[in-house]
Amino acid sequence: MNIDYSSVKTYGDTLNDGAMQVSFTLPVPAGDEAREAARQMALKMGLDSPSVTEMADLGAGFTFFVLYGKCKHTVDYSVIKVPKQQQKVMSFKEVNELIKKELGCRIVVVAACTGSDAHTVGIDAIVNMKGYAGEYGLERYPEIDAYNLGSQVPNAELLARAVELNADAVLVSQVVTQKNIHLENLTELIELAEAEGLRDRMLMICGGPRISHELAIELGYDAGFGPGTLPNHVASYIAAELMRRHKI
């Protein structure tokens, strides 16, 4: 197949047919007018001959749609350059061996959901003994002392606990919302750490469904972990970065 990477189209059945499926909700009551509104929306989005294949009444005057159409737009794939994270992922066993052999002391990790956030699913998946998706959590690592402080921990308290426990790394989980409130909670923790002269003393790591390593850099964190992160990804990063800092 001869694909022109300078003008890539969405693919359905044949190359460059532009076929695409989209779904969205409109704040209008279900009906023929709603169906036509969805079709017009798709046309404006650049979909040729759109057809509404599914319409579901969500109640309270809202309707959900699934549509198919042929997208007119193309993307120049040949000029795209994306900065990539360079991190080696190690297994549970490899991380523990590395810490034991190379660092020679156990690593202390303090984790919490901060501010008003009570969504502990993420932090629990990474820290709790049983772990997630077949990967043990940090509590199970013999060479890591992990402390899960739970949810709605104020930033000042998290820092105080981290100092008391002599933490090597602080893990903060936040469900970032559009309203920026969670974002500002994350930046406050970093600013607080700077104000207290702690910023360089421990690794500051954030995680959550909308966090990427780019966002982590913007927030001032050493690293950020998003959806699909497993406990060993976090453990690998902490162990490798501490090694680098200790210049072993």
Next chain:
Amino acid sequence: MSEIFQLIQKKNLKTTAIVGMTKNVGKTVTFNHIAKELVESEIRVGLISAGYDGERFDRLTLKEKPRILAPVGVLVATAEACFNAADAGLEFLEKSSFVTPLGPVMVGRVTEAGRVELAGPGSISGLRELIGMMSRRGSAQVLVDGAINRIASASPAVSDGTILATGASLGPTMDDVVKKTVFRRTIMETPPVEDNLLLKSVYKGLTKGNAVLLHREGNGYRVEAIREMIPLLAGTRIINKCRRETAALVFGGALVDNNLQDMMELYKHPPAVIVRDATRLFVSPEIYWRYLKRGGRIMALEKINLIAVTLNPTDPMGRDYDPEMFLKIMGEALHPCPVFDLVLQKKHLS
């Protein structure tokens, strides 16, 4: 050349930090505007981001953002992966010790004009290292782009002048935007300690501990220092040592709402509070104003040099304000601080 550029030259700023009230208030527009004029004036300039700026899209809203344009001869600091992915031609000069998830932050010279994403460093120590590196490599002036609402780069330890960017996306109403911006300005312009005797006692105390009580004694002050693992912990202990003759409390690290609230419970007329600089203040407007109303004073050892405020009347997520009206209202509220709308190419005339 624009007035904001002339302000920077008149004040002879070596490092200028651009900080924002929140996302999408035009930090990068201000940054690009000043960078362009520095280049046009043939001033050797270094460009750094305290976060990840000039990204193609907003990381949260996926809206297109202004990218950093780097002209030939400029020094840039950015993470290795961004260095390699830049459209601009870059000559590698030096690698810093600050490492981001996208690799170590490196300094390079632009050899071919183009776009470049600036990533990191995000810490005060990292910024100081990179600024020093750029100065040694010949930058006469360094511009530091801020990240989200962080103000660490405005710290006197990093920059000698700060520009505050604010705009419509800060709040639901213009009144709210004005209030929040005025409060941030008030915080940034926290007055210095003018009493020399007091100042001497503060520095003496800070060599002994990370929180200090200054008690009135004769014509001077008796210094009582508290040492804890971090200033925050010392700050919570300080309250138990307050006496009637306590004139001032010094917090070596952060000052938080609780500290002021504790004092207001103890005193009808609370003592003065001193912090190292305004980036150490983590207080809410209500508590701050209440403390001042009760006769308490809040002072800083080192002053942030706020030279101007820039405006973005547009909120990418919703409401837009009439630029002229927004400029007039913000200009009046922030008087005598110079206020600019760089897109409108206007300054509020006060």
